[in-house]
Amino acid sequence: MTAERTPRPTRSPPGHLLREAQHITRLAFPIVVSLAAAALIGVVDTVMVAPLGTLPLAAVSITTSALIIFYSALFGFVSATGVRMAEAFGKSNDQELLATTRVALFVALGVGTLGTLTMLVVRPALAWIGQPPEVLELLGGYWVSMSFLLIPFTVFYALKALFDAIDRPWIGVGLAFFAVGCNIPANYVLIHGVWGWPGLGLVGAGIASLVSQIASLVLAFVILGRWNARWDVASHFGFDWNELRLQLKEGSVISLGYLGEGAAYAVAGLMLGWFGAAALAAHQIVSAVSDVIYMVPLGISIAISIRVAQAIGANERERLRPIVLASLFVVVSWMSLVITGILLGRAPLAQGLSDDADVVALAVSMFLVIAAMQIADGVQGTMLGVFRGMTDNRIPVVITLFSYWVIALPVGYVLGFVMDWGPNGVWIGYGSGLGLAAAALTYRFFSRV
Template identity: 75%
Template sequence: MTHVRLSQQPRPSWSAILKEARYLARLALPIVISLAAAALIGVVDTVMVAPLGTLPLAAVSITASVLIIFYSALYGFVSAIGVRMAEAFGKTSERGLASATSAGLIVSLVVGVVGAAAMICLKPALSLIGQPPEVVSLIGGYWIAMSLLLVPFTIFYALKALFDAMNRPWIGVGLAFLAVGFNIPSNYVLIHGVAGWPGLGLVGAGIASLLSQMVPLIVAFLILRAWRKKKGFLKAAGFDWSEVKAQIKEGFIISVGYLGEGAAYAVAGLMLGWFSAAALAAHQIVSAVSDVIYMVPLGVSIAISIRVAQAIGADETERLKPIVLASLLVVVGWMAVVVSGILIGRAPLANSLSDDPKVVSLAISMFLVIAAMQIADGVQGTMLGAFRGMMDNHVPVAITLIAYWLFALPLGYALGFWLGFGPNGVWIGYGSGLSLAAIALTYRFFSKNR
């Protein structure tokens, strides 16, 4: 893909920005809903595991902290697949779209299997990085089930990227809610049992989540099969090794960026295990809620990468700046609303998800810190989406790695452990890194258009 020089583009009018904002909102809304529904699976796990006690909830927190590393890395490959699909769709190239889809399914299967195997192999390391032994001893089967989930997760989101690239994001909405609808009863039965059967406890939650990811994947393949029979889709191109290599090359770069961000988030979460199991449990409560909230800026980020790739594929680069400005308008407005909601609802949310006074107290204070970083988080995610759509990934990835690993985590450690801020100090440092990344990425984009 040819990189675009923004300095060659005219200054966008407000009418162009608002037009793009409306189109972006129509595309982002179903993407956001589907992502929020997917995040609800984590909320369901948290709610249904919470009655088992603080230690199982802390075990979910540790697993989720490591799982986010693999989600992030694998989603980097999915992002590259989606951008290639969107560019082909923008060119109205049926052969190119079919080629990108076939290659994407191969890439997603391979990287998903590698990710699952790697996470399973990492389990013994938990006891070596200072996590509470009484918590690690509970993880076992739950860890394995959540590791295996990475395979259907990656393949499903590659197919969802196809639906989004073709401007059919509502298919993803239906499939995401199908997963949630299956997850709730399967969680209840497998965790707590039914008809005299005691259930599997924490392991049951992992199996329920794995099954819940398999169901929408099967339905997505059935949809694709129906398209193939009706429209001859995927018959327009055979295996294209050059497309596979292109997706792996760009996907690896994006994956490094996602991995850097996800791993930094995970390390911040694991740092809390050095304080107490209560800190881990509080972190899981806050993360379960903030993960759902973040689906809006993440959805906008995905939508902007699709819009940018479609515009470049259609050779309409004059739309790039209006797309970016419209995205920032949408995401900043949303995150401002979110901050207000967190400030009002933090105590009821914490009390509804735990009856441990220590956990509740920590969660309430953590919600304040999370609220403070929302706008920066939304802006940096949106700008990264714009760069992904342009296949301009090297410098943005470097910016985020520096912001998280050389600034955010050292600052968080210093505030949390050396200066006595405790668990909140870790998150203050992480939020500071988000702010640095947001400022640097935005400056880089618009400095090309002076």
């Protein structure tokens, strides 16, 4: 394997905290940038669909809310494979790393295909849960395109997990921006047309996103092929069925946790459809921005799972507590900056994405609620990354499922509809679940280590 090993840091806890914070920041920063670039595809869709009107923007919102569920579940499986790759890298075992990667790609293709089929099948359910019929009439082709995007999405992030695990996260940055670079011109041509051709409108946005993700995946395989030829291991050996069972076992648990979180977020978004198309459009504006913001805690979560898995693979468990303390310091610092940015930029962002006064007013107020959630969101995401790296997933998943489904959504419903707080009440309830999950997960780690 040609990737260079990161030098072992000092084991002295006091001096190690700053060193770990610096290392996690160096590892997390490119991961965050690459994830944010990937999320920018959704922002590009929002910006370029917005001129089509409120109803197409609401259709994007509904589709995005559903995609979050599938993205979350599929990313859970990818997270498990990333941890296994990081452990193999920590052991300096190239053959195990290659075997793990091959299994990971097999798993990603299988679960990605399952996700696509499921999303296509569940589309009729949108009418059953009270979404505006005038919006549902518009989203057919866009929904289908984004359903098929789940296959290249999952395989791509399995490869990206490999690049992150071997301390080469900047490769993911380049691939993610390559996808965005493809998406912008493809969106322009397919949505609005060119040279007299009128374009495909909303459907064109979905096709552009699919084509861009496939292009990025092809480039990732080109890079993998060059490395695979240089790995100092046998190029052919049997499929590792034990590794497959392990990845499916841990991946299913992590996937359940991500699915529970993503589904809760999506349900909160779909609840806004009960307030009408304007609330959905405002939600899409806020989601397009908050999805990019969320890449910060998600990137730190991935970075810390890698650091924890590498430490365990190297049999250096004494490094865990300093790694976690440093990670919490990094994520709280980052999210504090994010809060400041939201507070300063909420009005220009809303006004730049819609000229509907009702939509803008709702989006501006939603941004305030989202800002209040940021630190709790960052902490709970970081702690979930810690437990993933430790392959300790079951109890953390139970904690998050309870926080979202027993606390967040019921409280959001009561505040939004019973107490008539409107869309903001739904998000305040969601924030209460985030806070509970952050506190419970943090307590569990420090009470055990």
